[in-house]
Amino acid sequence: MVTRWTRKIAALLHDPPGKVFILRSRPHEPHAQLAEVLQRFALKRNAEHDEKERAKIADRIAAAADRINLPKGTEAYWDQVQPYLMHPLSGVPTKIHLPVSKTLESLDKEIQEKAGQELIRPWVESLENSGEAAKILYLRLWRFLYAELAERASPKGWIRLLPADTRQPDHPLEQHLSMSAAIADALSQPAFLIFSLGPVQTFIAEARRTQDLWVGSWLLSYLTWQAIETLADSFGPDVIVFPSLRGQPLCDAWLARRYELPCRPSLKDLARPTFPNKFVALLPAAEAEQAAKEAEKKVLEKWTELANEVYQRLIEDIFPSVDGEIEQLWQQQISRQIEVYWVIFPWPGHDQKDDKHQAENVKRLYAQLLQPSQNCWDFGKIYQVLDESGQYDPNWGTVYCLLYDLADRLFAARKNLRNFTQAEESGEKCTQCGQRAALRSSEKDARAFWSEVATRLQQKERYDIKPEGQERLCAVCTTKRFIFAEVLRDQFQMAEEDGRWHQVFPPTSELVTAPYKQKLLAKLGDAKVCSILKKFLHCARPLRDTVARKSIPYLNQLAERLPDPNQRNLANSLLQLDGEYLMSDCWTVKRLQEVWEDVTEKNVQEGRKLLAQLQDTVGSQPVKYYALLLMDGDRMGQWLSGTHPELATFAETFHPVLREQLEQQEKWQQILSKKRLITPAVHAAISQALGHFALKLVPHIVEERYPGRLIYAGGDDVLALVPLEYALTVARELRAAFSGHIRFDEEGRLQVCLGEAVSGYVNWGDEVLLTMGPAATASMGIAIVHFQHPLDMALQAVRRAEKAAKEVYGRDALCIQLLKRSGEVLSVGTKWRYMLPTDKGSESLDVVALLEEIKGRLGDEERGISNRWPYIVFGEMETLSKLPKEAQKAELKRTLQRQAGEKLSRDEKRQQAEEFAERLVRWVCAIDQELENQKSQEQQGSACSDETSVDRQTQGRHKQKRPPGFVEMTQWLLACSFLVRGGEE
Numbered sequence: 001m002v003t004r005w006t007r008k009i010a011a012l013l014h015d016p017p018g019k020v021f022i023l024r025s026r027p028h029e030p031h032a033q034l035a036e037v038l039q040r041f042a043l044k045r046n047a048e049h050d051e052k053e054r055a056k057i058a059d060r061i062a063a064a065a066d067r068i069n070l071p072k073g074t075e076a077y078w079d080q081v082q083p084y085l086m087h088p089l090s091g092v093p094t095k096i097h098l099p100v101s102k103t104l105e106s107l108d109k110e111i112q113e114k115a116g117q118e119l120i121r122p123w124v125e126s127l128e129n130s131g132e133a134a135k136i137l138y139l140r141l142w143r144f145l146y147a148e149l150a151e152r153a154s155p156k157g158w159i160r161l162l163p164a165d166t167r168q169p170d171h172p173l174e175q176h177l178s179m180s181a182a183i184a185d186a187l188s189q190p191a192f193l194i195f196s197l198g199p200v201q202t203f204i205a206e207a208r209r210t211q212d213l214w215v216g217s218w219l220l221s222y223l224t225w226q227a228i229e230t231l232a233d234s235f236g237p238d239v240i241v242f243p244s245l246r247g248q249p250l251c252d253a254w255l256a257r258r259y260e261l262p263c264r265p266s267l268k269d270l271a272r273p274t275f276p277n278k279f280v281a282l283l284p285a286a287e288a289e290q291a292a293k294e295a296e297k298k299v300l301e302k303w304t305e306l307a308n309e310v311y312q313r314l315i316e317d318i319f320p321s322v323d324g325e326i327e328q329l330w331q332q333q334i335s336r337q338i339e340v341y342w343v344i345f346p347w348p349g350h351d352q353k354d355d356k357h358q359a360e361n362v363k364r365l366y367a368q369l370l371q372p373s374q375n376c377w378d379f380g381k382i383y384q385v386l387d388e389s390g391q392y393d394p395n396w397g398t399v400y401c402l403l404y405d406l407a408d409r410l411f412a413a414r415k416n417l418r419n420f421t422q423a424e425e426s427g428e429k430c431t432q433c434g435q436r437a438a439l440r441s442s443e444k445d446a447r448a449f450w451s452e453v454a455t456r457l458q459q460k461e462r463y464d465i466k467p468e469g470q471e472r473l474c475a476v477c478t479t480k481r482f483i484f485a486e487v488l489r490d491q492f493q494m495a496e497e498d499g500r501w502h503q504v505f506p507p508t509s510e511l512v513t514a515p516y517k518q519k520l521l522a523k524l525g526d527a528k529v530c531s532i533l534k535k536f537l538h539c540a541r542p543l544r545d546t547v548a549r550k551s552i553p554y555l556n557q558l559a560e561r562l563p564d565p566n567q568r569n570l571a572n573s574l575l576q577l578d579g580e581y582l583m584s585d586c587w588t589v590k591r592l593q594e595v596w597e598d599v600t601e602k603n604v605q606e607g608r609k610l611l612a613q614l615q616d617t618v619g620s621q622p623v624k625y626y627a628l629l630l631m632d633g634d635r636m637g638q639w640l641s642g643t644h645p646e647l648a649t650f651a652e653t654f655h656p657v658l659r660e661q662l663e664q665q666e667k668w669q670q671i672l673s674k675k676r677l678i679t680p681a682v683h684a685a686i687s688q689a690l691g692h693f694a695l696k697l698v699p700h701i702v703e704e705r706y707p708g709r710l711i712y713a714g715g716d717d718v719l720a721l722v723p724l725e726y727a728l729t730v731a732r733e734l735r736a737a738f739s740g741h742i743r744f745d746e747e748g749r750l751q752v753c754l755g756e757a758v759s760g761y762v763n764w765g766d767e768v769l770l771t772m773g774p775a776a777t778a779s780m781g782i783a784i785v786h787f788q789h790p791l792d793m794a795l796q797a798v799r800r801a802e803k804a805a806k807e808v809y810g811r812d813a814l815c816i817q818l819l820k821r822s823g824e825v826l827s828v829g830t831k832w833r834y835m836l837p838t839d840k841g842s843e844s845l846d847v848v849a850l851l852e853e854i855k856g857r858l859g860d861e862e863r864g865i866s867n868r869w870p871y872i873v874f875g876e877m878e879t880l881s882k883l884p885k886e887a888q889k890a891e892l893k894r895t896l897q898r899q900a901g902e903k904l905s906r907d908e909k910r911q912q913a914e915e916f917a918e919r920l921v922r923w924v925c926a927i928d929q930e931l932e933n934q935k936s937q938e939q940q941g942s943a944c945s946d947e948t949s950v951d952r953q954t955q956g957r958h959k960q961k962r963p964p965g966f967v968e969m970t971q972w973l974l975a976c977s978f979l980v981r982g983g984e985e
Contacts, residue, residue, distance in 0.1 A: 143255060207792065629782050
């Protein structure tokens with residue numbers, strides 16, 4: 001029987017996995033015949049005419065969308081040329097590393113046999129008695145065929161990157177086949193669905209605890225998945241154009257639960273909020289509206305269901321005196337929270353007689369609606385060349401970029417028409433969001449109501465609400481506060497140990513003391529440290545279980561690797577003690593009484609004494625500041641729309657041999673230098689790159705390499721909590737990983753290579769990870785705050801810093817807001833790197849690496865630089881900033897020599913001073929040159945009569961001016977000193 005799923009199977013298998021190896025090496029057995037063999041394995045019959053025809057049409061459209069319509073006779077077969085991949089965004093070439101012992105023909109035979117005999121045939125046999133056999137087989141093929149081949153066949157991870165066309169090798173065959181399957185199902189008229197939900201920033205930002213912050217992010221990601229799931233289940237996961245669903249934890253969990261596929265993700269991965277709040281799907285136009293309505297309904301129903309389940313749990317034994325007033329308030333606030341926006345854009349021209357007329361119809365409609373200047377319309381010029389000299393007629397795929405642009409403009413217009421609902425919130429406001437009324441009953445006002453809630457929670461050994469009515473929450477904030485403990489832990493079985501609930505997300509007090517705990521774990525081989533720590537933990541035993549042992553994954557890994565069982569037991573006891581109780585000033589009767597009812601002054605004095613001994617033995621004490629990191633990719637909208645200035649040109653997407661052929665043809669010369677058009681492959685590449693970054697690289701850096709915690713990583717957006725001493729290191733590694741400026745050594749350790757030439761592909765074991773590539777940039781804000789600083793104010797600070805990195809420092813920048821306990825705020829920023837002129841051309845200055853070097857030397861009175869030095873430079877800043885650069889360098893060198901470590905020789909002091917003075921002054925020169933360039937651009941912009949030509953970024957600089965280079969450098973020295981001192985004045 002021909003069904004939706006058999007058509008999709010035929011389309012997904014219309015090319016064999018080893019196609020690129022046999023385009024000419026096996027002319028007697030063309031790739032179409034090999035594809036038919038796999039189709040017979042999958043369908044247990046030959047494909048029917050309808051299945052073949054749809055696959056053929058879909059292949060034409062997907063091919064025209066993914067790659068340009070090249071002239072007949074152009075070639076770049078791998079049996080005659082070096083196999084290359086071209087990075088789809090930056091165009092950087094990469095040589096494919098194929099096994100040297102294999103011929104192209106033998107590689108194809110190996111892959112073909114493994115695909116058919118070892119994978120597809122057993123999968124089909126295992127589904128013989130299933131009522132949904134075709135659907136389950138399709139889902140398995142989509143999710144596992146190329147993933148399994150990457151593990152079994154010789155090329156390993158490179159199989160998933162093998163291109164669909166060796167002439168324009170910038171998009172993998174796997175992506176092309178997925179797009180073909182989506183189009184085949186959407187015929188005869190595909191339609192774009194663009195769908196989003198919100199509010200985003202306010203929903204996440206309404207948090208006073210790290211757990212609240214994470215829950216808000218996770219809920220939005222989970223609700224977005226609810227909408228996607230309805231579409232994936234009805235039409236297949238391939239219809240989601242952006243983001244890519246392969247390997248997404250929630251998608252894998254659905255495939256494992258619903259269809260019993262072997263891809264159940266870990267609970268740790270499920271807890272990561274990785275879905276953006278917006279997605280794009282390709283659906284049959286006739287079914288799109290109903291599908292969108294069902295997706296919207298699923299989102300709203302799931303949100304209401306989760307909130308009401310929380311409500312039912314709370315009214316059972318936590319909420320006092322529940323009546324109609326609280327129930328009405330709950331329902332009103334929950335029903336108004338989630339906003340859903342979507343549009344459907346059917347592809348025009350489905351009623352035209354042939355492919356070319358369909359494309360012409362779209363092109364004509366676009367010109368009518370937007371009226372681009374024909375002389376300046378690059379697409380019009382490109383289309384004309386393709387039509388006149390391309391091998392095939394244009395089709396819908398040729399005008400894919402116009403279709404997407406029209407759909408995106410339609411969505412933007414819809415979203416500008418906000419959903420307005422009248423909301424009246426009377427009574428005392430929620431202490432968390434400050435917007436909605438706090439829950440109350442007719443018998444108790446908000447303060448009395450929440451005071452009793454706090455008392456009941458304390459009796460149940462839960463400490464989620466401050467006592468005496470200090471914390472009063474609305475329905476939305478109550479849902480966010482309790483949903484994990486009351487609902488999600490049951491659904492996902494997360495973080496429950498010994499029958500008692502533990503926070504899975506650490507309080508800030510645990511985060512700031514993570515490096516101190518790390519040092520204690522490293523010294524458990526010292527008998528004296530073990531003895532004192534054991535005594536202290538015995539003294540603090542009533543404070544045990546105040547934090548989850550696994551709340552800092554990095555520390556838990558260290559504990560598990562300890563060789564001695566007694567050391568591991570001691571480590572586990574330490575990790576179950578909230579880091580707050582490793583700080584001496586927290587040991588007061590008043591502070592401890594909240595969790596230790598019968599604490600005495602004697603207990604307090606004993607604890608203080610043991611802590612002092614422990615700190616003396618270890619040689620350090622916990623710091624009280626931490627860093628909140630917020631990272632955002634630069635100009636992501638331009639990457640997605642194909643308007644980014646650094647997007648690869650057509651020439652850069654072509655194999656070098658093909659490029660040489662086209663350079664000889666006059667018509668094609670004008671196309672080679674133009675920016676490539678947006679294609680499904682580009683969308684898939686961006687989605688895949690962001691998926692690798694968010695799901696693999698970010699967690700590895702934040703939680704596996706350092707004792708930080710990731711709040712969310714939704715593609716290019718990252719929000720993380722990091723101990724103070726690792727703030728700059730983690731920031732630098734995240735920025736480098738985003739653009740692929742990293743490598744892994746033989747032992748799997750990450751190394752940063754900012755400023756070096758990279759391909760955009762990262763080899764990590766047997767995997768090859770696509771990244772956004774060297775042309776992509778990202779900006780980051782860091783807020784450094786005391787662990788008792790209100791979290792909502794810390795979030796405001798980190799957003800100000802991230803905004804300043806983009807607007808004041810011109811993107812691809814880092815900005816820090818340092819909020820001292822005294823109330824003083826230090827704000828400083830810089831580009832991640834500068835290109836400095838040299839005698840041989842130029843070299844890259846990795847600014848954060850330089851700052852880390854300085855930070856490493858500061859405070860080392862014996863072999864480094866005294867921590868007084870930054871303040872000496874600061875005292876002379878007003879004068880030095882106005883002097884010539886040579887004078888600045890001379891004074892920096894003099895002060896560095898005077899403040900050098902006591903055990904350094906005279907030559908070592910001179911060498912250290914010369915090295916840092918030279919690099920710092922060159923950095924200052926680069927900053928000043930950048931400021932001069934910005935000033936010139938602003939003057940040109942203000943002289944322009946057309947206000948739209950003035951960049952918004954330039955307008956932002958009028959609000960906040962950057963200081964001169966020497967002042968900026970000095971402020972960074974002060975920030976480094978603060979980091980070294982751990983915030984101590």
